[in-house]
Amino acid sequence: MKKYSLIILLTSFLIAFSSCTNNSDNPNNGGTVLPGDNPDLTDIGEDLIISKENIEGTWELFYTSKKVNTTREMREPSDDGATVDFLSNGRYTEENSLGEDGLDEPGYYSIVNGGQKQDSLKFVFVSPITGEDTTTYAFIHQLTPNIMIRKERYSKKDTANTSILYNVTDYLYFRRLPVTKPDKTFGLIKTGKKEEFVKNDYINGKWVLMKTMERRSTDGVSWSNLEDIYTEANGSTYEFRKASREFEEVGPNGNVGAVGDYRLIDDVVHLYYLGPNNVPMKTVMRIQEQKENSFIWYREDVTFSSTAKFTILRQYSYYERID
Numbered sequence: 317m318k319k320y321s322l323i324i325l326l327t328s329f330l331i332a333f334s335s336c337t338n339n340s341d342n343p344n345n346g347g348t349v350l351p352g353d354n355p356d357l358t359d360i361g362e363d364l365i366i367s368k369e370n371i372e373g374t375w376e377l378f379y380t381s382k383k384v385n386t387t388r389e390m391r392e393p394s395d396d397g398a399t400v401d402f403l404s405n406g407r408y409t410e411e412n413s414l415g416e417d418g419l420d421e422p423g424y425y426s427i428v429n430g431g432q433k434q435d436s437l438k439f440v441f442v443s444p445i446t447g448e449d450t451t452t453y454a455f456i457h458q459l460t461p462n463i464m465i466r467k468e469r470y471s472k473k474d475t476a477n478t479s480i481l482y483n484v485t486d487y488l489y490f491r492r493l494p495v496t497k498p499d500k501t502f503g504l505i506k507t508g509k510k511e512e513f514v515k516n517d518y519i520n521g522k523w524v525l526m527k528t529m530e531r532r533s534t535d536g537v538s539w540s541n542l543e544d545i546y547t548e549a550n551g552s553t554y555e556f557r558k559a560s561r562e563f564e565e566v567g568p569n570g571n572v573g574a575v576g577d578y579r580l581i582d583d584v585v586h587l588y589y590l591g592p593n594n595v596p597m598k599t600v601m602r603i604q605e606q607k608e609n610s611f612i613w614y615r616e617d618v619t620f621s622s623t624a625k626f627t628i629l630r631q632y633s634y635y636e637r638i639d
Contacts, residue, residue: 329528355379355489361461367433368427374401375464375490378582383485392486394600397581407438413579413586428453437466440562457487464490514580514603523635524613525550530631539630553638556585563587574599576619610639 333519355378364370376399397413410418410426428434437454453466456468466488471481528547533539551568556578559631565573574597576589604614613633 336480355464360463364459364461366427366456366459367405371402371425371427371461371464374399374493376489377488379489384482384618388444390616393581394598397579397586400490400529400530401633404560413581414577414588427491452560453506454488454593462492464492466490514583514585514606516580517555518606519580519585519603521637522555522639523555524553524638525638528631528633532630533628541631554635611635
């Protein structure tokens with residue numbers, strides 16, 4: 317199996333987001349959602365004391381909301397399916413949704429009990445290659461036998477204009493996995509499930525891109541009309557092979573594009589492949605409106621200008637089964 321770069325579960329930042337969630341301050345209350353959004357937290361058990369003993373075990377990230385400055389919250393599914401394993405000896409390990417180890421060797425974790433970082437996880441990782449010591453903190457917003465919600469706040473400078481500072485708030489939802497981890501493609505974990513799931517039997521086969529439509533907004537409230545846009549990708553195909561969990565993309569001209577491995581995490585398909593110069597890359601397909609022979613790949617991207625204003629682009633790519 318090819319080796320791909322990982323996205324570590326410690327604090328990360330993306331200016332471009334994918335898919336929307338709701339407009340409320342709490343990811344679980346109110347707002348307008350799309351089908352498949354908002355994790356079901358109605359049966360997650362009673363709150364637990366935040367302690368090392370209650371943290372131990374393997375946790376899978378299944379939902380992330382991100383809010384920048386005063387913008388509405390967005391869903392960011394890129395890291396869905398990644399896991400962190402808290403060991404009884406105070407060490408921790410990480411894997412991406414492909415099952416690849418994210419650390420050169422296990423790091424150290426502890427619970428902060430007191431002070432400004434009360435009820436936070438402290439992560440310490442010392443690189444065996446450079447010897448660099450990296451320490452980060454993650455506040456535990458809620459902990460139950462089945463669910464752990466981490467809240468992270470941090471600031472990020474604009475890459476184009478370093479005088480602009482973005483204040484970011486993330487909510488990361490983890491669900492506890494059984495001691496024997498199920499196959500992430502074929503086994504659905506009910507705790508924290510979303511409304512819709514993509515089944516491996518469903519995605520198996522060949523699909524062709526028929527058209528792409530989009531609309532824009534500068535405030536997240538008023539939207540332009542939905543427009544059918546021309547894209548050179550129309551006519552491209554994706555073939556998913558459930559036995560090997562591999563995929564192949566072929567362009568409309570018949571040239572083979574991306575080839576690699578895929579994983580299904582609830583309503584998201586994660587595509588791992590090698591890009592130009594064999595650089596490891598990853599694409600996330602958020603599946604909506606599943607029908608017997610068609611689905612929509614939904615994406616939402618947010619860009620910020622030098623005046624700290626933002627533009628939201630919603631894009632809907634329509635695929636049909638052709639085998």
